[in-house]
Amino acid sequence: MQELILNRKIIHVDMDAFYASVEQMDNPFLRGKPIAVGGSESRGVVAAASYEARKFGVRSAISGVLAKKNCPELIFVKPRFDRYKEISNKIQKIFHDYTDLVEPLSLDEAYLDVTINKKGNPSATLLAAEIRQRIFKEVGLTASAGISINKFVAKIASDYNKPNGQKTVNPDDVISFLEALPIRKFHGVGKVTTKKMYQLGIFTGVELKNKSLEFLEKHFGKSGAYYYHVVRGIHNSEVKSNRTTKSVAAEHTFDVNLSSEIFMMEKLESIAAALEKRLKKYDVAGKTVTLKIKYSDFTQQTRSKTLPYFIADKALILEIVKDLLFQERMKDSVRLLGISLTNLNTEEKKFVVVQLKFDF
Numbered sequence: 304m305q306e307l308i309l310n311r312k313i314i315h316v317d318m319d320a321f322y323a324s325v326e327q328m329d330n331p332f333l334r335g336k337p338i339a340v341g342g343s344e345s346r347g348v349v350a351a352a353s354y355e356a357r358k359f360g361v362r363s364a365i366s367g368v369l370a371k372k373n374c375p376e377l378i379f380v381k382p383r384f385d386r387y388k389e390i391s392n393k394i395q396k397i398f399h400d401y402t403d404l405v406e407p408l409s410l411d412e413a414y415l416d417v418t419i420n421k422k423g424n425p426s427a428t429l430l431a432a433e434i435r436q437r438i439f440k441e442v443g444l445t446a447s448a449g450i451s452i453n454k455f456v457a458k459i460a461s462d463y464n465k466p467n468g469q470k471t472v473n474p475d476d477v478i479s480f481l482e483a484l485p486i487r488k489f490h491g492v493g494k495v496t497t498k499k500m501y502q503l504g505i506f507t508g509v510e511l512k513n514k515s516l517e518f519l520e521k522h523f524g525k526s527g528a529y530y531y532h533v534v535r536g537i538h539n540s541e542v543k544s545n546r547t548t549k550s551v552a553a554e555h556t557f558d559v560n561l562s563s564e565i566f567m568m569e570k571l572e573s574i575a576a577a578l579e580k581r582l583k584k585y586d587v588a589g590k591t592v593t594l595k596i597k598y599s600d601f602t603q604q605t606r607s608k609t610l611p612y613f614i615a616d617k618a619l620i621l622e623i624v625k626d627l628l629f630q631e632r633m634k635d636s637v638r639l640l641g642i643s644l645t646n647l648n649t650e651e652k653k654f655v656v657v658q659l660k661f662d663f
Contacts, residue, residue, distance in 0.1 A: 312427035313542060314415040315449045315457035316434065318394070319466035321411035322351035324444050325390055326380045338378045342367030346638075347556055350382055354466060366601065387411075390442060397437050401430060406542045412461075414454050416542035428471045435469065452477060455538035458490050477536040482509040491529065499523075508534050548585055548649055552595075553577040554641025560599045562636040564628055570640055571624050578642050579617040588613035589644035592620060594627040597639035606630055613648050620644070 318324070322340040327333045333353075339361055341350030349370050352361040359374035371377050391410040398405045404416035415434075417427050424430050431448040438446045445467035449460025456472050463470040472480045486505055487497045503522060505511050511519075511534045519527030532538065553574050561567050571594075582588065592614075593607040606627040614620060624642055 310418065311416065311452050312418045313451060313454055313457040314417055314427055314431045314434070315454065315461040316394075316398070316413055316415065316431070316438075317447050317449075317461045317465070318411040318438075319445045319447055320351060320353055320357075321444070322382065322387055323353035323356070323380075325387055326383075327353060328443050329386070333378065333380070336378055337361065337374050337376055338380050339367070339370050340380050341382050342370060343379050344368065344371045346558060390444070393442050394438055394446075397434060397441065401434060404542045404544055406544060414457065414542045428469075431469050431471075435467075452536065453538040454540055454542065455490055455533050456480070456536065459484065459488060462488075481534050481536060482507065482512060484508045486511060489530075489533065491526070491533070496523070496526075548587060548647060550643050550645040550647070551578065551581050551585060551587060551589070552641060552643035553581060554595060554639060556597075556639045557637070560636035560638050561640075562633070564633070567628060567637060567640060568625065571628070571642065572621060574640060574642050575617045575620045575624065578620060578644065579615065582615040582644065587644075587647045587649055588615035589647045590614070591644065591646040592623040592627070593643045593645065594624050595639070595641035595643065596633070596637055597641075598633075598635040599638050600635060601638075602635075604634075609646060615644070 323338055326338060326340060335355060336353070337356035337359060338353045339349045339351070339356055342348050344367055347367045349361060349363055349365050349367060351363055352370070356370075356374055356377055359377075361370045361374050361377060367379065387410050395405065395407065395413070398413060398415055401422060402415050402417050402420045406414040408414070417430050420430060422430065427450045431450050435446045435448055438444060447461050447465045447467060448469040449457040449463070449472070450469065451457045451460055451472040452474050456477055460470040460472050485507055486492055486500050489508070489511075492500070499522070500506075500511070503514075505514065511530060514531075516528065516531045519531050521527070523530060555570060555574055557570070561570065590611070590613055591607055591609040593605050596604045596606070598604070608623050608627060610623070614623075620642065
């Protein structure tokens with residue numbers, strides 16, 4: 304049985320509408336206006352939305368068509384990932400002024416373990432405020448933060464006072480905080496699981512906590528143990544500064560839907576070339592090839608094959624992808640194709656970190 308660890312001080316920093324905020328910072332014309340990064344009025348999917356756009360129901364992962372319908376004044380902006388990475392690197396440097404235990408989750412969010420930190424400051428709350436202040440002063444963007452005893456609670460807390468705010472869940476308050484939390488706000492509980500929990504009479508943390516481990520494993524399989532422990536504040540995953548790459552992928556959304564497998568193979572060849580380039584960049588290979596297909600009605604399908612050996616070569620990847628493509632008939636025209644490689648030949652290094660107990 305896992306135990307509740309109270310001696311860690313974890314900060315989860317989450318940039319506020321990062322891609323959209325960078326665009327508004329760089330282009331004064333866009334400030335205060337509803338903008339969507341990615342997508343268009345006729346094609347594509349929104350990658351990020353400004354807070355002005357979110358008021359109209361525009362959010363990431365919805366189609367550009369729906370976004371424009373929800374917000375007729377919406378301005379679409381082409382993504383500039385090189386610029387986002389440049390800004391992200393500046394933010395990462397600020398993080399490393401406080402601790403080397405920084406675990407980036409993406410360009411716009413990261414976990415920091417400040418239990419023992421370079422400033423010698425015992426208050427994780429004050430450190431988070433200082434980090435956010437420095438990001439605003441040195442980069443020009445706002446960030447929100449969550450502070451608590453583990454990554455799970457810190458991530459949830461960072462969403463509480465967005466934008467440009469922070470929330471600390473002290474060790475003594477963790478259990479009551481989780482008991483009162485709506486189940487849909489639990490990290491790792493998606494829409495499908497939320498609906499299933501509602502059907503089982505689980506609406507908040509306290510109702511989840513009242514369910515036995517056996518009950519949760521019966522209804523949610525392996526995830527049952529995860530839900531059983533996190534609602535009790537138990538999440539002992541360490542902040543890992545050397546996050547291991549678990550998958551490498553490349554995909555493309557087409558301007559015109561494809562209905563012929565011949566045309567699809569032509570597109571997949573260029574996608575495989577892009578994937579090979581990324582595999583060489585990370586110096587990895589994988590055993591499992593997955594073909595991602597998104598149809599014109601936005602339904603998605605994946606087809607995978609696992610090999611007994613590692614591959615990273617474009618020709619070999621294409622050979623597998625061709626088999627997967629012709630594995631069964633397409634049910635509709637296709638708007639997106641992607642290839643990913645998982646089951647990689649990467650080894651995860653383990654760190655031993657001495658943890659001391661301080662006041663938050």
